[in-house]
Amino acid sequence: MPAHSQDAGTPDPDLLTRIYPGKAYSPYAEREFPNQVYWGEAHLHTGLSLDAGLFGNILGHEDAYRFARGEQIQSSGGLQVKLGRPLDWLAITDHSDMMGIATDIQKGTPNILANPKGKEWAEGFQQGGEAAGRAAFDLITHFAQMKIPKELVDQYSPGSKVYDDLWNEITYTADRFNEPGRFTTLIGFEWTSVPKGFNLHRNVILRDGGELARQVTPLTTQPPAGTTDPLDLYQWLQDYEDKTDGQALAISHNGNLSNGWLFPLTHTYAGGKVDKEYVELRAKWEPLYEVTQIKGDGETHPLLSPDDEFANYETLDKGNLDLTELKKEEMLQREYAREALKTGLALESRLGTNPYKFGMVGGTDSHTSLSTAEEDNFFGKSTSAEPSPMRIGHPFVKSELGAIEGYELAASGYQAVWAQENTREAIFDAMERKETYATTGPRISVRFFGGWNFTEEDLRSRAPAFRGYEKGVPMGSDLPVTSGESPTFMVYALRDPMGANLDRIQIIKGWLDADGATHEKVYNVAWSNGRDIDTGGQLPPVGNTVDLEAANWTNTIGASELAAVWIDPDFDPKDKAFYYARVIEIPTPRWIVYDKVRYGSEIPEGANVIQQERAYTSPIWYEP
Template structure:
């Protein structure tokens, strides 16, 4: 029962309305509530920017029968049945997705299975159809032969014409792609982007890009995708940039491209002297790439693309999910000379050099993660891994099935990665807000876990700024977020505020690092990795590196315990070696404690035997977009 005193006091309390003046000095924001009148992004949305359905030739030809609807339903959190008959569901729905079927020969695989006359009326197509009907090894060989002919440009011209933009078959499939994205796009709940993959494959060297449209069907249906097969297509990225320019001019829409993980490009992804075409890297190239490719896919199923141990020998975490046997189809072996122009960290450094030389940094990209799965299933969790293709869906023997194997080398089946996802800091879950965040590079990639990361750069952050559960308020007011450029200097050295929170369903955090790259006055490019926050009471060694965190993985149970590591890490770090005359970039890398890789779950659930050389344990991670410093 309420007392008389409280009854009397209630009217007076209800009449009190604090003025802005009465709040002065109590809260530095606009109102008492720290959540009112905010205009900066307050939420991280999780998504997939690289997924294929049965409409992609190299998905449908290898047994994927799941189409657009299954892919969208799965990403939104529904349970579906995989092409191999297994029920599958995400642990948590995604917030957004770009479905990126290959633009070349889109829909060909589904028509091949159906024996469409446009295919069986050609000798090449009839042979593949008959082999597909036989199934087994004959079907597999036919699929490989078809893809080889595609990559070598030796497809029957009639087949190319029948499945090129402008043909009835192709345009119908593109219309279906647009319609499906429109049906599953639900602003505020789930964002479905209209997108495709432009599949430039130069003699087996991977130069793929994913094209994402900000727009709805009204604009997307005015165009058809860019392809690579002649006579309509091209494998030159400059021609893709022209397509993007033409798209925006014609429709009034907005688009961007995301470069594919470059580790299978054999040095072609980040050229510094000349393109594979022989054209010199000039002002036209650097300006176009800077404009149209704000993001880079740093991690995915086919390995990790941040750096390589030969490029970063002083980085003990550089050798992670490394694929370095050769190009995509292993028709050309990898050489050490190729590494410097296919990994993200080296590209970021080379971008500083090219900016000095040509006035624009072509490799000023943010970093994201995606799967590149060809199963229609956007799975990136180690305990829910459905492989690159249907042949790599869960089975007791899939760890032994190589992704590619030739006399030059092998990509072992066990080496496929359960990776990755993209975290986007946006104001709301809509096409416009998420696309705009990607365009300004306020994004980061993870190898699967949904680690929360905030990374800001400025000149006067202090440890006091961490004494809040809302660090972004100070982060934005004093500096710039990931993907930004440092404001003009107000102190002797930049400061960075880094906050990381473990995935609520995942592992504790081992450490948070800041990776710096810079260019000396004489043009020498440098890098250094700083451990800036870590769990426990470990002490850095003489080189500033923190010892290993330990390992709680139970191999037999495919389990780990969060008895080591930390649930959150935060720090304000000042660059101790800053030179105001040197161009530089900084990005954060957040690393979890060791956890089981997907192969251990196969052993536990399927009784799978594992190859002796299989890696059983890994340390998953997040990579933020960089923050750049330019003296001028």
């Protein structure tokens, strides 16, 4: 008898499992691995931060959240501003020290004017221009040298009514703007350890809502109650979890202004030793490192990686935060991510734990309340560096020893998180397991997996993550134990839909040999335009389509997507190692070119006008 077209016949419940054991027909059914990438950052300051406020930032947390979720607002400088695309999540990390003092200095409140130094800062702010700038840097200098008058410290420290009320307000605002599934707010603060201008900041991120956050107050650095010792920060994090039954972590600040103190080898700046206790606590509480931000890129340095042709990217290596001490070459190895990852292997062999086993993240460290890492929409480090015809020539820092010029700052960066849903819990958990990566601004999608039996066949699917989780481990993980064969890595990258094509994918390997020496090597594993590796082992440049007169480029070179399965050709099963992927875009114009086109700004001689933006995945580690 003929059957109706709607008649599916008698179902055979065993048919699928007989053909594909353990599989459902729909590849999306019962899928448990993280399947979405969510974009945000965990390093943004509002006008509540003492330096941001004195530089003229009058925007608060509500403004920052509204902007990040895609609304148009007015900047502190009076400009209309909106993101090209909304972010999925945001952690505002105002400096925990003296939150609110800048707002009162702006207002000239009686308690500020009653203090001679406070009155001086308030008068400087009211004058504006260079006077306001001098007042701001004077406050920052007094803060770094711990010379802020005690009565002001007491009025704006945890325990005071001003401070505690402000912290409560911050947490309530975060809860109000948190919309699970649409926009996530993570509660946090920046612990601003900056002894003698050595930038040793950490951003503290909580997994929890305001109900738990309000049970504590942030840790500060100013005496008598504050501390610049990281061991005290780790104790605060432990105390928070013990008291609230919540969860917290810390993100190490970009280290290129730390003058060699962010990744210590033998002892810490606070006078402690890099011993068993230190490495265990740091590994527990600092799972992530901010590899790129406005104050330069922190992956590696040309002197540390002389064979890496892409090492000199947004390099900022002049000195400490306030340029009171210039950089020495021997400091570099304790400031950059790749060298720290190598150092961690050596410390693990000596002390049993790798303290620098971190994942990679990016953040802006913007002090404008505006999370802008887009080259054509860059609103600078501070309100004084918002778009204007003069900002290219406006120095970020200037001292008797030199200057960090405004045009040297980078429009960077963002953090991508692989998670199953856009919630506080899912975003935090992805950070903790290091399934997260950094970009210098573009929203490049990157998957990176390690295992022992990936093949080219695994890339034939449009969804390589299925094979990645099935046969291996994702970024941020340890490779499982092996019999000694070379590991295989599967990497896939898709260009930013609104950005530039991709030049290449590289895998960076670092390892510790039997003699205790560390090494590194950069491998090109996928590239565009059919280029061939030359006799020297180098891949020729992809080309350059940048139009400096129009601040434009064309995607007539490069590729929209790149993928590879790569086998380590130099693997030694006895050596500890790490691997991470670096994805490089084709050349595009830097933000100063857009300023030139829009304002007619003069670009200083020698300033970089073209760049190749990039993404850095969290590593995968191999342990013999």
